Amino acid sequence: MSERTTKNVIAAFTEEQVERLTGVTVRQLRTWDRTKFFAPSLAYEDRSRPYSRLYSFRDLACLKVLNALRNESNVSLQHLREVKRKLAHLGDDAWSKTTLYVLNKKVIFDNPETNSKEEIVSGQGVLQIPLKVVTGELQSAVDALRRRDESAVGKIERHKGTVGNKPVIAGTRIPVSTIKEFSAAGYSVEQIMKEYPTLDRNDIIAAINFVDAA
Template sequence: MDRAVIGAFSEDQVAKLTGLSRAQLRQWNRNGFIRPSFKASDDARKPYNFIYSFTDLLKLRVLNQLRNKHGVSMQELRKVERALDHLGDDKWTKQKLWVSNRKVVFNEPESLRKREISSRQFVAEIALEVVTSDAREDIRRLNDRDEGAVGQVVKRRHFHSSEPVFAGTRIPVAAIVDYIEAGYSNEQIIGQFPSLRDGDIEAARSMPEAA
């Protein structure tokens, strides 16, 4: 630790350096949650009556983030304090902490998984790359069609006013004709409608509307 930054801090200085109010500092001092390392006398009116150490300052900066920025309750903070008591004075600064749904979470050394400190429940982590690949695979399966339906145009009763659609889909042929007339290529159209194939686009091109 850099000895140049180690010092003694008054209540006013700590309030400025942590973002905590003097009232909050005094309340935590009174109820024993976080007390300054040094106390000159019982006269709270003296400006340097309570002296905070650099370690105190670090703890209070972390607690300000948890309590005032992330809305972690005092009940939760006290549970975390008890759970991390084996770390001594470093309980709030020794390891990286996260907040999930206003619960404090840490990286459990044994399993390398994130776990709520107070409840000891593991936090579900969502791998976004897996979600993306799974979604693409589900879309691919959803768009799978009988190859015999490719290039076939049918009419479905009570669907799109019985307008022609591509077999095995709900895509109106007229919609694809509009894309063709707008100058879209087969590849661009299929990019918009992944369930279609080149045979479907060619079938749309042969429609009188596309002539």
Template sequence: MMVSNADILITAFGEEHVERLTGITKSQLRYWDRTAFFVPAYADENRRSPFSRIYSFKDVASLRVLNVLRNQHNIPLQHLRKVADRLRHLADDLWIGTTLWVFGKRVVFQEPGQEAPREVVSGQYLLGLPLKKVVADTRQDVRRLLKRPKSQIGAVSHSRHINHNAWVVAGTRIPTGAIRRFKDAGYSVGQILEEYPDLTAVDVAGALSHEEKLVAAA
């Protein structure tokens, strides 16, 4: 059976290939190796010998994650070292076997079996806010806030702080004069309610009754 090149998965990479695949320079790779931050999977004790640093596929994938954290999100190397120490128990899966988030310039990790993610270095758990529920609850509270009490239904009021002291349907900013003008223009109660969907038929009747009293008193 013939095997095509596409079926072959390369599992060992030299520094040149790793640099091209990860965007991390050879000098940075060597510095991370010397300081034991990231040691290649297949490293010769004599680092001066040719091909002394050979990286596995997992190494390459992990280095790509580190490149994003370090060079795109500007996570300090000192913080990444602490993250590596705290998550050392994950071994080769440290950078690719779990889900990591960036919060500010800190790495957040969700421990398997735990519902809440935590900041890796401090161990502090983060509070997750269900934003959709917050929005839905806010809308519900706004509707509840705007709901008029029964005592205001069908009543009118006026205040110098609302529509320049004009008479309005109680609990709203809708002038009773506007309702009268719609009525004079031939609008039915139903049509007026289409213009002011927050009102009731009782509100319209109360506003028109009040306007009639004003005309009679003039």
């Protein structure tokens, strides 16, 4: 547990949830993480552990833009790496911090220094912008994802092929063992809820009290 960030986590999303919300596939996420193109903000150093890659809402906004650039507009990954290098001064959330466009599979942005639209890598000015990349109603999609059947709250289930057949909190893929690990490390119910904002108090209590009879 010491490998986890000690900051309060406002929102944490699994790879499967990120794929559903942004369109970036789990395979792409893992490749981008491994090659250091885009790493999750919340993660274990040991990526082989279950749920070792967790993404923040800020990550979602960036990945939504990257999906539009890479998967919808077919901008090459090599070009995107150059764009990332050019925008490095904007920080880890550069993809969502500025308005980006696409022209001839090249990324364009509004350069505040020249007050003009320029191709990021070459710095060449452009006149026509056919496509604007926006994050869209990402928060609404997140809210919809978080809605769970009320009958599932506070229950534990086990499904063949899900998380190695281990008990999980109903309606999620969060292992009971993970919640127990937090509890054993001294986390209160409220603190665990901050780590997993999609869970209800009753979910946490049910996981802590669960005894696996298998």
